[in-house]
Amino acid sequence: MMGDDMTAQDRNHFADLLPFDPSVYAERLVLVQGEMAERGVAGVLLFDPENTFWLTGYQTIGYFTFQAIFVPLNGRPVVISRTVNRALALAHGVFDDFIAISDTDDPIEVLAGYLARALKPGAPIGVETGAWYLTVRDYKRLASRVASELRDWAGVFEPHRMIKTEAEIALMRRAARAAEAGLEAAIRTVAPGRTENDVAAAMFAANIAAGSEYLGHPPLVVAGETTALCFAMWRRRQIRQGDVVLLEAAGCVDRYHAMLSRPVIAGPAQPQHLEAAHALQEVLETAIASIRPGISAAEVDQSCREALARKGLQQFFRHRAAYGIGIGFPPNWSEGHIYSIRPDEPLILQPNMTFHVIPTLFLDSFGMCFSESVRVTESGCETLTSFERRLFTAD
DSSP states (O other): OOOTTSOHHHHHHTGGGSSSOHHHHHHHHHHHHHHHHHHTOSEEEEOOHHHHHHHHOOOOSGGGSOEEEEEESSSOOEEEEEGGGHHHHHHTSOOSEEEEEOTTSOHHHHHHHHHHHHSOTTOOEEEOTTOTTSOHHHHHHHHHHOSSOEEEOTTSSHHHHHSOOHHHHHHHHHHHHHHHHHHHHHHHHOOTTOBHHHHHHHHHHHHHHTTOOOOSSOOEEEEGGGGGSTTOOOOSOBOOTTOEEEEEEEEEETTEEEEEEEEEESSSOOHHHHHHHHHHHHHHHHHHHHOOTTOBHHHHHHHHHHHHHTTTOGGGOOSOSEEEEEEEETTEEEOTTTOEEOTTOOOBOOTTOEEEEOOEEEOSSOEEEOBEEEEEOSSSEEESOOOOOSOEEOO
16 A cells, blocks of 8 residues: 555645546556456566556656566556655555665565565566666566566557557647757757857757757757767867758657757758758658558658659668657657668558658768658648758858
8 A cells, every 4th residue: 555655635736747637547557457367467567667657657767776667467556666766656646555675775686575475476477578677687686586487578568659649649749849949949059150069058948948848868969070970969069161960859748759850051051962951851751741541661661762762862861761759768769669660661550650750861971851750640641840841051
């Protein structure tokens, strides 16, 4: 049962911690427990903060240390985590108990002790083996300390996250407005003599002022030849005349993300800039025109590659055409590990799947990107983000 330090009145005071009505999480719990019954497990251990958030609405930055969520076959979930996380976890009002780990405890010993008390010996447990926050060492130690069969539970929750509800999409639209505000401020700040940090600071300030929470991944602000290096970040470089400045902005509302990208030239655009920009605009528009229910992700990806091949630039397009988006916690803002639009991907698109379509070219001397966040509709594709789709210049 819940500790006396968190009363029902206290939990009501923190009711705004949950993005959706508690009934949403009750329904998701029933769905998951039904799958547990079908798979013959007495409980499931979660370690992924995104799946935990989808199931319970609980969010914390405290997952950088050991944290597990035990979902029993009957009843509400239980948190096993550091003592300092207790108040925040119980304030959400969705957990049955909190098992505290002090900073001098062995987390695996605490978890194993709880499982021994909660389950009959030999009762099988599903374990979220695909979570980044369950180490090989901890898994091996847990397996050696419990009298239960540990069964793989990877990839069971994720299919439910692929199709968004109208309420989830509404949060993503709000996130899109914050992303647009950040991008607009960044574009206005770009000028020769300013630094990448000046632009990143403007992007962050506008993004947060427009309602965004902390992002699941840093946005991109990179200038000059470094734009040719994927995932390079701002680091005080001064923007020079003629530099390409790569901008990728994002917004986050209740952990749901939207993002978009536009390029800026610090000065007049040169022919090679215009060629790359026009090619990427065509690829982006091709993808948006191709996305619809019933088509495979591989077909959409192929249409993008064919558009670039017609321009002779296909060798500079080195990654997937789009990745799934929705819930994100650092270090990642995407759901691309769950579903993507990429070569040979058999995934069939369905209404209310959401993607970041991100055609990008990494040329020898610069990189460039045009991107949009989109939703698959009943008949086609809706762009969640809205921003002038052109190559920007700044004197």
